Amino acid sequence: MKYVPGCKSDVDDCQWLQKLMSLGLLRAAWRPGDEVCVVRAVVRQREVLTEQASWGLRMQKALVQMNLQLTEVLTDVMGATGQAIFRAIVAGERDPKALASHRHTPVRRSEEDIVRALTGNWREEHLFVLQQALAMFDSLAQRILECDAKIEALLVPLGRHDIPLDGPGKRRSKNAPQFDARAALARWAGVDLTRINGLSVTTVMTILSEIGPDLSRFANVKHFCSWLGLCPGTKISGGKVLSARTRRSTNRVRQALKIAAMSLSRIASALGAFYRRLCARMDKPRANTAVAHKLARMVYFMLTRGEAFVDQGQQRYEEQQQQRSSAALRRRASALGFEITPTVLTP
Numbered sequence: 001m002k003y004v005p006g007c008k009s010d011v012d013d014c015q016w017l018q019k020l021m022s023l024g025l026l027r028a029a030w031r032p033g034d035e036v037c038v039v040r041a042v043v044r045q046r047e048v049l050t051e052q053a054s055w056g057l058r059m060q061k062a063l064v065q066m067n068l069q070l071t072e073v074l075t076d077v078m079g080a081t082g083q084a085i086f087r088a089i090v091a092g093e094r095d096p097k098a099l100a101s102h103r104h105t106p107v108r109r110s111e112e113d114i115v116r117a118l119t120g121n122w123r124e125e126h127l128f129v130l131q132q133a134l135a136m137f138d139s140l141a142q143r144i145l146e147c148d149a150k151i152e153a154l155l156v157p158l159g160r161h162d163i164p165l166d167g168p169g170k171r172r173s174k175n176a177p178q179f180d181a182r183a184a185l186a187r188w189a190g191v192d193l194t195r196i197n198g199l200s201v202t203t204v205m206t207i208l209s210e211i212g213p214d215l216s217r218f219a220n221v222k223h224f225c226s227w228l229g230l231c232p233g234t235k236i237s238g239g240k241v242l243s244a245r246t247r248r249s250t251n252r253v254r255q256a257l258k259i260a261a262m263s264l265s266r267i268a269s270a271l272g273a274f275y276r277r278l279c280a281r282m283d284k285p286r287a288n289t290a291v292a293h294k295l296a297r298m299v300y301f302m303l304t305r306g307e308a309f310v311d312q313g314q315q316r317y318e319e320q321q322q323q324r325s326s327a328a329l330r331r332r333a334s335a336l337g338f339e340i341t342p343t344v345l346t347p
Helices: 012-022 034-051 054-065 080-090 096-100 111-117 124-155 181-189 201-211 221-228 252-266 270-281 284-305 314-335
Strands: 235-237 240-243
Touching: 034 124, 034 201, 054 124, 080 096, 080 124, 096 111, 124 181, 181 201, 201 252, 221 252, 221 284, 252 270, 252 284, 270 284, 270 314
Parallel strands: none
Antiparallel strands: 235 240
C-alpha cells in the first residue's frame, strides 16, 4: 500500500483497501506452494527444538556448582565423552576414575586430567537438577529425530530430479539431519546447493523449505534479493544518496544466508577471500550483508538456470583482483599523462 497512499483512518481504511483491490492496484504477497508449506512447517518446528540448547547449559551449571570442572578438560562438553559422563553420573557412578574411563580417543586431555576435573562434591540437589536436565535433553533429541523422519518422508515424493552428487560433501555438523538430506534436497531442487561455500545441509534445508525450488514468481534476481531484504537502500534526495542501509527484516532465508556468510571468514575459497577483502574496507556487519547478498544471487541463478557451482579458488580470485587493480592504476596514470612500467621483483 505504500505505493498507493490514501486515507488511513480506522473507518476509511477498509473502504480504501477494498477500492484499491477492486481496481487491481494492490500486488499480492508471495506465498510458496502447498507442498513447500508442509515441509516448511516441520522444518521450522525442528529449528525451534534445535535452538533450545539451554538444557545442555543447565547440565554444565550443575557440574560447576558441584565443583566438577569438566569444561576445563573437554572442548565440547555435550560431545560423546561429555554425554557418557553425564549419563554415568545420573546412573549413580561417583568414582572419578570410573567416570574418566568414558574418555574417547579424540579427546586431547589425558584421563588423569579428567580425574582431577571430576573431583568435587556430590550435592543431592544439584544431582537432581542434572537428572532433570538430562531427561529434557533426551526428550528434545527424540523430538528432533521424529522431525527428521517426517522431513525425510515429505521429501521423498518431491524428489523429481536425478542428480549425481560429486564428492563426499561437507563435514556433517552436530545439528545436521540424521538422514541423507543432501541427496534428498538435491533431487528436490535439481541442483546441489551445498556445493556453495558456507551453505551447510541445514542451511540449504532452511532455504528450500522457505522459498521452494521454483523462483518463477520473482521477475529477476534483483526482485528476489529485495524480497530477502539484502539490497541496498535507495534513499536519495536531489541526486545525493542519503542512506543505503538495508531494511530491517525477519526473513528466515536472509538470517540463514547471513549466518552462512559469517562462516566464510576462515575458508580458503574465492568467497572467503571476497569476505575478507570486504572486511578490510568496511565494518563486518556490512560486509556480512554484502556477502549474504552475493550468496542469494548464487542461489537464485542455480535454482533458475540449473547451473552447478564451481569454486574458482582463492588464488585465482586474488590474481583477478590484482589484475583489476593494475588496470585501474594504468587508467589513472594515463589520465594524468604518465605511463606505468611494471617491474619484476626478485626474492
